Amino acid sequence: MSKAADGIIDLYSRRAADWDADRGRSLIEKPWLDRFLAHVPRAGSLLDLGCGSGEPIARYLIEQGQRVTGVDASPGAIDLCRARFPDHDWVVADMRGLDLGRQFDGLIAWHSSFHLSRSDQRALFTVFARHLTPGGVLMFTSGDEDGERIGQWRGEPLYHASLSTAAYREQLTAAGFDVIDHAVGDYTRDEATVWLCRRGGGTMAE
Numbered sequence: 069m070s071k072a073a074d075g076i077i078d079l080y081s082r083r084a085a086d087w088d089a090d091r092g093r094s095l096i097e098k099p100w101l102d103r104f105l106a107h108v109p110r111a112g113s114l115l116d117l118g119c120g121s122g123e124p125i126a127r128y129l130i131e132q133g134q135r136v137t138g139v140d141a142s143p144g145a146i147d148l149c150r151a152r153f154p155d156h157d158w159v160v161a162d163m164r165g166l167d168l169g170r171q172f173d174g175l176i177a178w179h180s181s182f183h184l185s186r187s188d189q190r191a192l193f194t195v196f197a198r199h200l201t202p203g204g205v206l207m208f209t210s211g212d213e214d215g216e217r218i219g220q221w222r223g224e225p226l227y228h229a230s231l232s233t234a235a236y237r238e239q240l241t242a243a244g245f246d247v248i249d250h251a252v253g254d255y256t257r258d259e260a261t262v263w264l265c266r267r268g269g270g271t272m273a274e
Contacts, residue, residue: 072218072225072226072227073183073184073185073216073227073229075225075227076183076184076226076227077141077142077162079221079224079226080120080140080141080142080145081141081142081143081144083222083224084121084142084143084144084145084147084148085144086222087120087121087142087145088120088121088123088145088148090221090222091120091121091123091124092124093123093124094124095124095125095128097124097125097178097260098128100207100260100262100264101125101128101129101176103207103249103264104174104176104205104207104264105129105132105134105174107174107205107248107264107266108134108173108174108204108205109173110133111133111134111135112134112135112172112173112174113134113135113137113172113173113174114129114134114135114136114137114172114173114174114175114176115136115137115138115139115168115172115174115175115176115199116129116136116137116138116139116175116176116177116178117139117163117166117175117176117177117180117181117195118139118140118163118177118178118179118180118181118183119136119138119139119140119145119146119149119158119180120140120142120145120180121145121148121149121152122138122145122148122149122152122153122158123148123152125176125178126138126149126153126156127152127153129176130153130156134174135156136153136156136157137156137157137158137159137168137172138156138157138158138159139158139159139160139161139163139166139168140158140159140160140161141160141161141162141163142160143160146158146159146160163177163180163181163184163192163195164184164188164191164192164195165191165195166195166198166199167195167198168199170199171198171199171200171201171204172199172200172201172204173200173201173204173205174200174204174205174206174207175196175199175200175204175205175206175207176206176207176208177192177196177206177207177208177209178207178208178209178260179209179260180208180209181208181209181210182209182210182211182228182229182230183226183227183228183229184229185216185229186214186216186229186230186231189210189229189230189231189239190231190235190239193239193240193242193243193245194243196208196243196245196267197243197244197245197267200267201267202267202268202269203266203267203268203269204266204267205248205264205265205266205267206245206263206264206265206266206267207262207263207264207265208262208263209260209261209262209263210230210231210236210261210263211228211229211230211231211261212230212232212233212252212261213230213232213233214230214231214232214235215229215230216228216229216230217229233250233252236263240263240265243267244267244268244269245265245266245267245268246265246266246268247263247264247265248264248265248266249262249263249264250262250263250264
């Protein structure tokens, strides 16, 4: 399991073009993206952790008038983002221990942080809090049961991990987040388990 987890960055770095080709553009995430956007300022600043090639999520956020900073550990994916959206900010970096030295109105980690080990996921809540303004909004996807799983993508192992629902709530509380909404999806139907949260110390966007 640890070998597969450690290989995630290498996998996505080597096969950025393949991932971009396989990534659907139908934006099935739109209902959740709209819920997220309802809680951030118009023309706000957003951080997309694990942004991939920027399609389709970053594109949708940009089209809604948001200023996007995307972070991904795959240089090839970030190159695609820079070519597609040159007026926004794109950073090659590992989300683990990330410190960009600034805060954002919203942070999204859609189908990205669940590639981290459970210990790295626990540490990630500090990264989330570090990059959000008081009252800033966080949305991320997860599993709903404690464990690890190795799937397959284009013939290569693809690692996923999850904390328990209770453990995610504990980590959010410890990091100063309040849960706005949480829904457990049916993985077999390509439905995401989603957390929508607000960092304490602020008020809802107008």
